Structures are given as C-alpha cells and as structure tokens.
Amino acid sequence: LVKVRRDAEFLYDFPEDQIEDDHDIVQFGGKGVTEAIARMIRGLGYQVSDPQDEDFKGWALNVSDRRSEFWLRFSDLRPTGILVTSDLTFPLWLWPWPRRAYVDFLSQLDAELRRDGRFREIKWFANYGSPTEVPSIRPAGD
C-alpha cells in the first residue's frame, strides 16, 4: 500500500508580490509562485485554472486531465511556502486507497519543483502541522 503525502513545504526565491495600501493588505502575496506552479503543471499535460484568490488562505488552482481532478492551494509564508493538495476526482470515491493517478501527479509535481531552481528544501507531509510527523523528501512511498 502506497503512503501518500499530499502537502509540501519548501523554501523559494520569488519576488514579493503582496499588494498593500496605507492601511492593510489589498491582495495577498503568493500569486506569482502559484502562477509558476500552474505553468509547471500545464507542462505536464494537465489543464490548469488561473490562480484563484482565496484571501488570507492563499491562492488555489484547479487541475484536471481526462481522468482526474486535483485541487492545490499555495500559502505564501515566506521564506517558507506551503502547498496543500486534494484529489477531487469523480466518480472514483469507491476506491479506498490513494489513486495511482494522484500518486503519479504528486510525484511528477515533486520532480518539477526540484527541477526548477527556485524551489529548495522540498518536504512532503501526510498530515502537515502534526508535531510528531517526520516529513519525507518524496510525496509517495514508505
């Protein structure tokens, strides 16, 4: 049984793009990083939405191909970025284990993040935030 770690934490070198006025945040930062991730995933052959503003939660992407639908959200907490993902594929809800397509997608994404020189120290978590979890350098496997 393949263990899936669906959330990633990494360091990154991107210019700050948060927009603020004299009083408050007008647009939360992280859109640029999310656009870069979207381009990366498009290069893998998936259809990817434009980044969607989710306010203080970050920026979201909807990813799909012929058989799968995934959702990602990036939170710009520089120098650390958090990328959470979900498999929202219909109608494979009967399948009790992580789908091969999801595992493949995360593995491809991990490889692309590592190939891109702007992301560093990429770690994957099954339950991000858990004080006891030891992260892995791979999104799937033991």
Place this chain on the structure above:
Amino acid sequence: MKGRLDHIGLGRDGMGREETMAHFLARRRWEQSLAEGAEALAHKAYGAAIRAGEDLRLPTTRDLIDYGIALQKRKPGAPAPPLKRSRTGKDVAGDLAEDVGNVVGVGRGALNSAKGLADGAVFLARLRVGDRRAEAQVKHAGGRAIDYAAGALSDPEKVVDDINEVARRARIALDPRATPQALTLPDEVQRKFGVGMNQGELIFDAASAVVGGPLAKGFKGLERVSKTIPAERYLAAGYKPETLAYLDQPYPSTGMASHFVGRRYGLPKAFTDSTYNVLRPPGASRRQMYEEHYRVDDRFHGAKLPAEFAQHWSAKRLGLERYGPNGQVWYGSPAPLKARVGGAGAAMGSLAYDPSEEDGDW
C-alpha cells in the same frame, strides 16, 4: 331517546323512581349536551346532503336532532340510507377524515422536514470532511440538472409536458374533487384522509418556507468564536506586540471569511458565498478568524501578514490544535445553516456551548 326528550320533568326518573332536583339537573345537562352535539352533527350531514344533491328529509328540529343522535350512535334504522353506502354518510365521514388528515399531514410534514434536514446536515457534514461519495453525489446531481437543461433546449415541449404532469399529480394529491368519491365509506375515509394529509403537509411546508427562511437568516451574525488563545501565548511564541495589535484589529468586513463547504467543491456561488455557508462571527478579530478557521479547516495552516511586521500567522508556531470531525462540522457551520438544519435550538446551542468544557477530540 325521543321519549326521554319529550317527557322530561321533575318527579320520576326513567325507572319510575322519585328523582331529586340534583339528579334532574344533572340528567338535563347531559341530555342538552347530547342534543347539541347531535344537532351539530346533523347540521353538518344536512349541509353535505345538500352539496351532494341528496334529498334528506328532516322537516322539524326534532327530526334533525334524532338524525344526529342516530349518526352519533351509528344506530341502524336512522332516517337515512345505510351509512356504509350513504353518500351523505361518506361525505360526513370523509370531511372528518380530511380534517384529521390535515392535522396528521402537518405532523408528517414536520417529520419529513426534520428527516430531510437531518439528512442534509449529515450530507453537508460528509461533504465538509471530504467524503468522496458525498462529493460525487453533488457532481452527479449537477450533471443530471445540466443534462435536463440541455434536453430542454432541444425539446422545449417536454418541459411544458413535465410541468403539466407535475400540476396534474399535485391536483390529485391535494384536491378531493380531482378524484371520484369511493364506493364504500371505509374507502372514502381513506381517500379523504390521504388528501387531507397531503394538504396538511403542504401547509407545513409552505409555513416553514415562509417562516424558516427569514428566521434562519435572522441568525446571521449570531456566530461566536468558540475560544481565543491568550495574547501571552502569542508573545511567548515570538510575536511582537505590534504584530499582536494588528491581529487584534477587527477582521475586515470585505474579507472572504471562512467557508463551511470549501469553494474547491465547485458548488454554485449562490450557496457557497451565502450566509448559510460563510462563517463570519461579528466582531471577530483577525486572529480570532484565523484561529477559528484553522480549527475547522484541515487544509489551512497559516496566513500572510503585512510586510512591515516581517512575521506570519502560523498555527504550527502557536501550537494550535484542530477540532475533531464533529467539532469541525459544528463550529465550522454558520448559525443560519444551523438554524435551517437543526432548528433554532441548535443555533442557540452554538452560542451557549463552551468547547473548553469538552474533553477529548470532539
């Protein structure tokens, strides 16, 4: 009974014994109440007979009362046709059954509504915690709606036929005149009772739609933040006082707040961004909003702050813990949704409930 009514008098009772004044008055009151009940019942039967076009001959008040008493006692030989096949009898009993059906129908409406709302709550809860099956059902229902809309565009007459069919079924279900009177009294009672129940259920549904909507919306703003961690904990975690002061400002009214069912599920915006789905406790500070959102959303971990603070709000840094699945559903759902789903009591319960009293992973 006619004899008793004709020869009422102080002196002797029906057994020929001397009757006291107290006994006489008690008997008189009983006979009067019997006569009044019989008269009312007979009047109703008379009206039904007139509506049914039946010739019911009751020339005097006494005949009317006697007929009513016969109806009360179901006596054979009353001045009417045998009740089981009497059109008048069926009307009277049918009307009564319809009235009773109304009451039962209101109860059935409440029961079905409660069941439906409970099912809805369970469904939303499943959706909320990422149940794939619930997500699939939403998408499947959406797909069917789209299929129907597409079919309607190519064949608009089908929509007209469907509407007519729905109207026809509604009339049969709700209008006793839409179907013929049954042959026997038991069948007629059953028919009218069924129609009455349908009417009662409709009454309940209509009333709850009128009252339930505004009532539920009235709960908007009644959410509260369940608990806030002390400021000292922020300072101990390394947050600067000026950062804490910013986090203590009110959460902006223009902010996206917290969605019970996430936007990622692609439900219609009319629901996703409605008061039924957006949790926005009034007066909540920024940190209260972030803390509460973290506790109910396992896909949220931290929020960016203005650059001048050079810090971010981080649940991990603060050592926050999430609610269990039930707590996520309870605290993650806006008060209007609770009011709609669980009734006012549930909404008020959310205000009165103190999670600090709850042990374990709720």
